[in-house]
Amino acid sequence: MENTAPGNATGLHGQVVGTIVTSLAEATQLDPGTIGEGSTLFDELGLDSTTVLGLLMAIEEELGIEFETDSLEQHHFESVGTLAAFVEVQVVEQVPDLAGA
Amino acid sequence: MDFNERLKSALTGAPDTSLVLLGNFEVEDQWARGETGLPRLAFGSDSVIVNRMDEFALLLAGKSDHVVLKTAPDSDFLAYLEDLGFDLPGILPVARNDPRNLVTEDALADPALLTELGVLGAEGAALSAHGVSELEERLAATAGIALAAPSAATCKAVNSKIYSRRLADALGIRQARGWTCDDVAGLEEAFTAARAVLAAGRPVVVKDAYGVSGKGIELVEGERRLDRLLRMITKRAGQAAGGRLGLVVEEWVGKRADLNYQFTVGRDGGVRFDFVKEALTERGVHKGHRIPARLTERQVSELKDVSGRLGESLAADGYYGVVGVDAMVDPDGGLYPVVEINARNNMSTYQAAIQEAFLGERAAAGTTALVRQYPLRLTRPLPFGSLRDVLGDLLFDAPGGTGLLVNNHATVNAAAPASAEPADATDRPFAGRLYGVVIAPSAERMTALDGEIGRRLAALGERSSPDVA
Numbered sequence: 001m002e003n004t005a006p007g008n009a010t011g012l013h014g015q016v017v018g019t020i021v022t023s024l025a026e027a028t029q030l031d032p033g034t035i036g037e038g039s040t041l042f043d044e045l046g047l048d049s050t051t052v053l054g055l056l057m058a059i060e061e062e063l064g065i066e067f068e069t070d071s072l073e074q075h076h077f078e079s080v081g082t083l084a085a086f087v088e089v090q091v092v093e094q095v096p097d098l099a100g101a
Numbered sequence: 102m103d104f105n106e107r108l109k110s111a112l113t114g115a116p117d118t119s120l121v122l123l124g125n126f127e128v129e130d131q132w133a134r135g136e137t138g139l140p141r142l143a144f145g146s147d148s149v150i151v152n153r154m155d156e157f158a159l160l161l162a163g164k165s166d167h168v169v170l171k172t173a174p175d176s177d178f179l180a181y182l183e184d185l186g187f188d189l190p191g192i193l194p195v196a197r198n199d200p201r202n203l204v205t206e207d208a209l210a211d212p213a214l215l216t217e218l219g220v221l222g223a224e225g226a227a228l229s230a231h232g233v234s235e236l237e238e239r240l241a242a243t244a245g246i247a248l249a250a251p252s253a254a255t256c257k258a259v260n261s262k263i264y265s266r267r268l269a270d271a272l273g274i275r276q277a278r279g280w281t282c283d284d285v286a287g288l289e290e291a292f293t294a295a296r297a298v299l300a301a302g303r304p305v306v307v308k309d310a311y312g313v314s315g316k317g318i319e320l321v322e323g324e325r326r327l328d329r330l331l332r333m334i335t336k337r338a339g340q341a342a343g344g345r346l347g348l349v350v351e352e353w354v355g356k357r358a359d360l361n362y363q364f365t366v367g368r369d370g371g372v373r374f375d376f377v378k379e380a381l382t383e384r385g386v387h388k389g390h391r392i393p394a395r396l397t398e399r400q401v402s403e404l405k406d407v408s409g410r411l412g413e414s415l416a417a418d419g420y421y422g423v424v425g426v427d428a429m430v431d432p433d434g435g436l437y438p439v440v441e442i443n444a445r446n447n448m449s450t451y452q453a454a455i456q457e458a459f460l461g462e463r464a465a466a467g468t469t470a471l472v473r474q475y476p477l478r479l480t481r482p483l484p485f486g487s488l489r490d491v492l493g494d495l496l497f498d499a500p501g502g503t504g505l506l507v508n509n510h511a512t513v514n515a516a517a518p519a520s521a522e523p524a525d526a527t528d529r530p531f532a533g534r535l536y537g538v539v540i541a542p543s544a545e546r547m548t549a550l551d552g553e554i555g556r557r558l559a560a561l562g563e564r565s566s567p568d569v570a
Contacts, residue, residue, distance in 0.1 A: 053319055054319065056142075072142060
């Protein structure tokens with residue numbers, strides 16, 4: 001594989017954002033086309049405490065990672081972008097093959 | 102006796118005891134401390150709004166009572182309630198409202214309020230909370246006021262979903278097939294049974310023993326998700342001291358309707374059935390109630406019988422006070438009389454005065470009500486006077502009228518950015534909730550009014566925040 005580092009970052013970032021958007025669209029029954037990186041999860045997308053666990057498990061299944069649920073904090077859930085940043089770190093730590101693909 | 106007097110009789114033995122009410126909603130979060138269940142992920146503005154549900158206590162209180170609140174209510178809202186004929190209590194606002202805190206925590210941090218509660222206690226008043234945890238016990242002990250409730254330990258024990266299932270089993274009451282888990286071995290056993298249910302093509306539901314309001318409930322439709330959940334829970338249980346668990350696993354059953362009924366257990370062990378309402382839920386989250394519930398006399402009679410038996414057992418286990426029970430009607434009209442027992446005040450408890458005043462025997466035949474919460478999106482706080490203007494003729498503002506009777510205004514602006522925040526933050530859209538009861542002369546009119554109120558409130562959000570989808 002000849003990808004450059006920035007290219008890898010963009011690829012992983014794009015994959016993580018795509019996974020989050022798809023999972024969010026399923027959890028909230030919104031059109032995925034209306035969800036962007038800047039979308040706030042609770043205020044704009046209407047995510048609530050009853051749907052957040054299902055969202056996390058869908059992301060885990062899709063990316064092959066496991067969250068330490070007790071380490072999740074409010075700021076990770078501000079927006080699609082902040083959640084993606086947190087998830088990317090988990091992917092790099094837990095699935096280095098996927099992160100480097 | 103009205104409900105306020107019956108409540109006082111049940112809690113203190115006398116209908117004229119002065120109560121100090123405390124609306125510590127979602128007391129389950131306190132009971133859940135030290136228990137391992139589903140991961141608790143309460144983010145967003147939910148908790149700051151829930152903490153302002155304290156204002157519901159206004160209509161549970163009578164003139165001789167007091168209510169501890171996180172802030173003094175909007176004066177126009179108080180005038181509105183008084184114009185409707187409600188006898189309002191004395192109001193004891195805390196010195197400092199921390200939006201993230203329960204009203205009990207704010208009260209504990211207010212020495213002047215503690216002194217005032219002590220004076221009321223010395224005069225014979227008793228503290229009555231939405232539900233009793235160690236925090237409310239501490240508040241009563243610190244202030245020197247009697248707590249009109251059993252111990253926090255008793256309240257916690259009888260509010261576990263494990264207790265509900267075991268009691269209903271012991272009394273031979275019909276339930277969905279299910280399993281209780283209080284340790285990892287029990288969890289693995291329950292999940293093995295759940296796999297068989299999934300293999301037969303039926304979903305299962307995993308419930309936290311102290312979940313509330315749709316939180317801590319996970320619907321599982323495939324084995325892969327069940328395995329993931331099992332890993333997540335066992336990992337958390339392994340990390341927690343003692344590895345103690347509190348979960349219930351049940352087969353998902355079909356239903357035609359959700360019900361909520363309430364009875365009151367007196368200190369003397371007497372049980373009184375209060376009412377039954379048809380619950381409206383959306384994706385498992387409680388959205389309100391329809392009054393009257395669409396039930397046959399036989400169904401109501403069955404619920405009264407179950408109330409008597411549950412109440413007797415709860416009394417034997419040391420509980421007295423309000424008990425709300427969630428139930429279901431199956432697609433064939435049969436009842437699941439116990440889905441869960443909530444031995445604390447319920448949303449319905451706070452509507453009793455409204456029911457007595459506007460929906461009871463004095464109401465015209467056909468009068469129907471829908472207890473609702475409307476989501477709001479605002480960019481600036483909405484005082485009650487402005488809300489009144491927005492609702493206009495849709496506001497219930499006189500006995501015999503129709504429209505929305507607002508019974509909590511604090512939740513509207515609970516999540517507004519603090520005025521001390523920078524100017525750009527104060528324009529940030531925030532979520533709010535408007536709670537009320539839509540009262541109408543017929544079910545058709547009620548549905549139409551509900552739709553119109555929803556549209557008018559949604560338009561308010563569009564006007565105030567055109568840049569937000």
